[in-house]
Amino acid sequence: DQQVKQNSPSLSVQEGRISILNCDYTNSMFDYFLWYKKYPAEGPTFLISISSIKDKNEDGRFTVFLNKSAKHLSLHIVPSQPGDSAVYFCAASAPIQGAQKLVFGQGTRLTINP
Amino acid sequence: EPEVTQTPSHQVTQMGQEVILRCVPISNHLYFYWYRQILGQKVEFLVSFYNNEISEKSEIFDDQFSVERPDGSNFTLKIRSTKLEDSAMYFCASRRGNLLRVGTEAFFGQGTRLTVV
Numbered sequence: 001d002q003q004v005k006q007n008s009p010s011l012s013v014q015e016g017r018i019s020i021l022n023c024d025y026t027n028s029m030f031d032y033f034l035w036y037k038k039y040p041a042e043g044p045t046f047l048i049s050i051s052s053i054k055d056k057n058e059d060g061r062f063t064v065f066l067n068k069s070a071k072h073l074s075l076h077i078v079p080s081q082p083g084d085s086a087v088y089f090c091a092a093s094a095p096i097q098g099a100q101k102l103v104f105g106q107g108t109r110l111t112i113n114p
Numbered sequence: 115e116p117e118v119t120q121t122p123s124h125q126v127t128q129m130g131q132e133v134i135l136r137c138v139p140i141s142n143h144l145y146f147y148w149y150r151q152i153l154g155q156k157v158e159f160l161v162s163f164y165n166n167e168i169s170e171k172s173e174i175f176d177d178q179f180s181v182e183r184p185d186g187s188n189f190t191l192k193i194r195s196t197k198l199e200d201s202a203m204y205f206c207a208s209r210r211g212n213l214l215r216v217g218t219e220a221f222f223g224q225g226t227r228l229t230v231v
Binding site: 046049 | 118120147149155156157159170207209219220221222223224225227
């Protein structure tokens with residue numbers, strides 16, 4: 001049941017360039033999307049989110065774009081820095097009563113090369 | 115900055131034994147979760163807890179699993195009789211309010227690595 005997919009298991013980007021991480025989803029009920037960053041032996045850390053009523057949200061170097069018709073979202077990091085090297089997870093949530101669980105993608109390992 | 119804390123960081127247990135994983139969520143948060151990540155796989159939802167009861171649970175969360183919020187601050191996950199396939203990283207998370215409001219994203223603890231031998 002792969003409702004959220006990150007098709008690129010890894011991505012390598014030069015320092016200073018733009019990193020673009022992609023995520024696709026299948027459940028049209030999802031209305032809130034998040035990106036988390038994870039270092040080894042640590043829990044996921046929230047980065048940025050977007051509601052389905054928007055198509056773009058920006059926070060510093062991080063921008064998330066949502067294309068609802070394509071059921072696709074992307075995370076742009078610019079400029080990329082060595083500290084951005086981590087696994088990035090896309091997550092989505094549907095508006096149900098109660099606790100609104102997150103459904104995660106498989107993650108993309110981003111490596112920023114100096 | 116407030117954070118979700120989990121103990122222990124690593125637990126090794128024999129198959130068939132009971133384990134309790136502990137979490138202290140952020141104090142003004144209302145929604146609590148357990149997720150797990152088997153090595154090399156994605157983070158999977160186990161259970162959500164709100165207003166002192168289970169809100170939703172996944173197929174993974176069978177009768178061997180239970181959750182409790184015994185004292186208003188701790189949130190525990192108990193596995194009654196561990197199996198080899200329960201070996202994973204277990205993450206606790208908490209959230210303040212409705213997800214559609216800014217600032218109510220889920221915050222995760224650093225995880226407990228459970229190894230069943």
